[in-house]
Amino acid sequence: EWFDGHQELEQALVRFGRFVNDMEGNGRGDAYIDLAKFLLDNRGGGSEYDQSHIRVQEQYEAVGHAVRAVYSYSGMADVAAETGDVDYQSAVMSLWDNIVNKKYYVTGGVGSGETSEGFGPDYSLRHNAYCESCSSCGLIFFQYKMNLAYHDAKYADLYEETMYNALMGALDTEGENFYYTNPLTQRNYRYPWDNCPCCVGNIPRTLLMIPTWTYVKDDDGIYVNLFIGSTINVEGIAGTDVEMVQETDYPWDGNVSITVNPEVSKEFTVYVRIPDRHTSELYTAEPKVSGINNLQVNGEEIDYPINNGYAVITRKWEKGDIISFDIPMKVQVITSDQKVAANRGMVALRYGPLIYSVENIDQLDINKAIGQEPLTTEWREDLFNGVVVINGEWEDGTNLLAIPYFTRNNRALPGAKKNIGNDKYSIEDESAVSRVWINKND
Structure with missing residues (x-):
């Protein structure tokens, strides 16, 4: 018996098996799908870190290294769809529910980082999240496979959310630098390289697969x-x-x-x-927006x-x-389930599929409470080659301006020089401070 420690073979084998079946027919690709299932079936007796702690058919909570986990669950969803195995179907539905409704960031990212680059306990969603860019790629794969299997639009709602926020937010506006991790409160620039260079290839290949995600x-x-x-x-x-x-x-x-x-x-x-913007039971948005x-x-x-x-x-x-x-487009104010301690007394802002951040380059103090004046949108050609911003007021009556999360931390503070280091350990810390969750006016 043998299984791989970083679950990529399984997805590749199923994909190749489907290709062979499409090209040659007569079930000629089924052997590759069977091999993927064999590798998954062999998991057990190991550790939570690489999801080998128990048989995959008995896994109902997302644990361990977040990238390995979502790759594993994506491969399991493939096998469930191709074989109709009820135990696999039950496991992937339970794992999906656990991620989306107990361990899912409002940006569509996963992995709080409390374990090694991985998932924490249920409802533990600290703002200094790990949310590795590769885990966003893997989560898109998982949601896409679930959509393939069940043709339910909720999975596409979710991978749209991850793509526009957690994944696109990993790149700078020039498309030249990236984040390995994507916390919800941040102060550093993106960088051109990392000692663990997985994200360097994974981010662009996932974005280049947009035709696959679209239809x-x-x-x-x-x-x-x-x-x-x-x-x-x-x-x-x-x-x-x-x-x-x-x-x-x-x-x-x-x-x-x-x-x-x-x-x-x-x-x-x-x-x-x-x-349907109500993608997770963790979050409630007002006003409600859905439909066409x-x-x-x-x-x-x-x-x-x-x-x-x-x-x-x-x-x-x-x-x-x-x-x-x-498609109805309105500014929504998001509150979180009270079980998420990090978000108590706070709100986040959304417009369409986009989550927004505030930065101290647009307002000096981003730790104030948001005011009660209506929030409006405005097209700003002068920002990031053109974006829709959200305008409002802080509790003290000063202007509030929020920008899309994916554009955060692209600008230097006034008077500071934008210096990009070689990797995440050598950045000169002169970027604006950004945050997603804003103090609520009670």
């Missing part, structure tokens, strides 16, 4: 999971290839247009994700059934057919 397919249709201006070809839908062209400024506004261009006119289903408005095909509003969080549109599609709709 999922099955035998009868296409699932639209992300809303990103793009032209992507989806192969093998009802016997034809389909070019999907999205035009949108999301996440800055909610207007989305999708042109469906099948090579040959065919009847199939397009499933459009209906975003004014869903139209070729300019005519349509009635549609909803299945697992998707608007279902079945018709004979012709080249040039256009789906259009509006």
Whole structure:
């Protein structure tokens, strides 16, 4: 018996097995899937650090090194989907629930760092989180595999949240430097290298897989999971290839247009994700925002059934057919479950899928309480090549300005020179201080 200490082989074997089955048929790829299951089945009698402490079928709590964990759970989800093994299905659903509803940061990151680069106890979500960038990549893989298996939009809601916040926030605005860890309160610049260089390749390869995250397919249709201006070809839908062209400024506004261009006119289903911002039981946001408005095909509003969080549109599609709709976009104020001690008496801000930070470069004191004046949005072309900011007031009546979390710590304090070190241990600490959770006005 043997198993690997860093669970990457399992995902690769299942992916290759699927590829062989697609290309050659007759179950020729099943041996690779069986080998992935064999490696997972061998885990046991080891340590929580690499999830080998008990059989994977008996694992119901996320423990140990966070990257290894989400890779392991992603491989388990693959095996569950391909084999229909009930014990695997039960385990991955329980692990997913434990992560999302007890160990999940509002930014979509995981891994508090209380164990070695890993998960802490339930509800222990300190602001000086570890949230390794590779764990964000692995969590996207896990959520994507769950979406593949169950075609439920909630998994895409979650990986969208992780991608826009925890993962994109690991890169600077030039795309040249990165964070290995992503705490929610931070004061240092990103860096070009790390002695453990896993994130250097993992972040860009995950972002380069955006076409994979955007569309999922099955035998009868296409699932639209992300809303990103793009032209992507989806192969093998009802016997034809389909070019999907999205035009949108999301996440800055909610207007989305999708042109469906099948090579040959065919009847199939397009499933459009209906975003639901309530992704975790840990967090409550007001006002509540979900759904889509004014869903139209070729300019005519349509009635549609909803299945697992998707608007279902079945018709004979012709080249040039256009789906259009509006996603509601409002500033939301987030509070946390009282079991999360670090967040008591505090709030976070969200607009669409984006979590926001305040920095002491825009206001000197970010430890004050937020005021009770309405929060508004504003397009700021002068910041980070153009972003939507949130404007409000602090408790003392001074102006509050919040920026997207992914843009945090890109600017030097007034009068300071921005110096980038060679790695995370040699940074000159002149960046602005940023924080996600803001003191609440009681």
